[in-house]
Amino acid sequence: MPDRNKEAARPADWEARIGAIAAHQDRTAFAALFEYFAPRIKTYMQRSGVNDVRAEELAQETMLAVWRKAALFDPASANAATWIFAIARNLRIDAYRRERRGQIGETSDVALEFHADEAPQPDASLASAQSDRRVRAALAALSAEQVRVIELSFFEEKAHSEIAKILGIPLGTVKSRMRLAMKRLRTLLEEQS
């Protein structure tokens, strides 16, 4: 993997790199994405309770899907990290279900359940552009603290006691802060529509 990518890999570039994969199967761009995201996806998988070997496999599968689905990425609707997160989440759900079932005969596509990385539908483009605008505005207006508490409790699945420790707030405050963050988000989205 060329070393110069290490330095150039700033978050702002991820979207362009996915675009480069879509446009001309740019392997250098892919190498940079892999170097940054694969180890983080692995951590995400480990924390979701799978063993190291499986976590590594799922991180690889996620990155392979990033390569293959690059043309479906729409930078207006999600940033690169969110798009990659959704792919990782869907693979994790799929893996979890398969594990419970053993080898399943039925096929299902978890992405369809979220509509996360579907190709944009032309007739819905206005509605989705407005939705993109609302989502961006709401995100920008949420405080970093509010985003952090949502992140920790739902996406990292931390216990309230751990969140209290990480954020340095009393245990009793965690739940109310979370509720407030959600309520604020609702209000923000309401204001935008």
Place this chain on the structure above:
Amino acid sequence: MSIEHHPDDLMLAGFAAGTLDHGQHVAIATHLAACPKCRDFVRVLEQTGGAMLSRLPPAPMSSTAFEHIQSRLTEPMSPAPIALSPASVSESEIPGLPEFVRRYRFGKWIWVAPSVHMRPILLPHPSDTRVFLLRSGSGTKMLEHSHSGVEMTCVLSGAFRHEGGRFGPGDFDFGDDTVDHQPVVDDGQECICLVAMQGELRLNGLVGRLIQPFLRL
């Protein structure tokens, strides 16, 4: 007609994080198919998922990981689309079901009580939550029951009302063992709901006790 009743914020967060039980996931997805507000809400939450991913400490990948994946990049760019099973229920037959749910296998309509029928949805993956369609004739009292777990209901067509308000297409109702609602279907149109039910179902009333032994919901 606007949607008045939405899933709890925490359920939507669970949906975005992908941590819901499969049956509950289906119930929330059914509401989302009808509700742009909650879709936006989920999209913002997904963005925090992206923020979380960027913040996680990296776990070193094996030394051969990149070589391994490189050897697979020559495989076709767009993978052959997954051969999805055809829809077993059409949009006109049951309006309001998300497409992925319409591809599941459905059981037959089963008579439950006068003017009340249910139709099991056979989830492709095991779930602690049973999912079924519930069809109740206009003016009927819906299945009077209690349950030991959580119950999610999303209205697909028609409407019912109980102490909590009126529930029309897209509306989402949530119940657990602390809630004892007795929904009554509006006059003039039958009501079809998608229900995701956790735990044991206990039918109340004489009819319920009579049919309980024959019902395997």
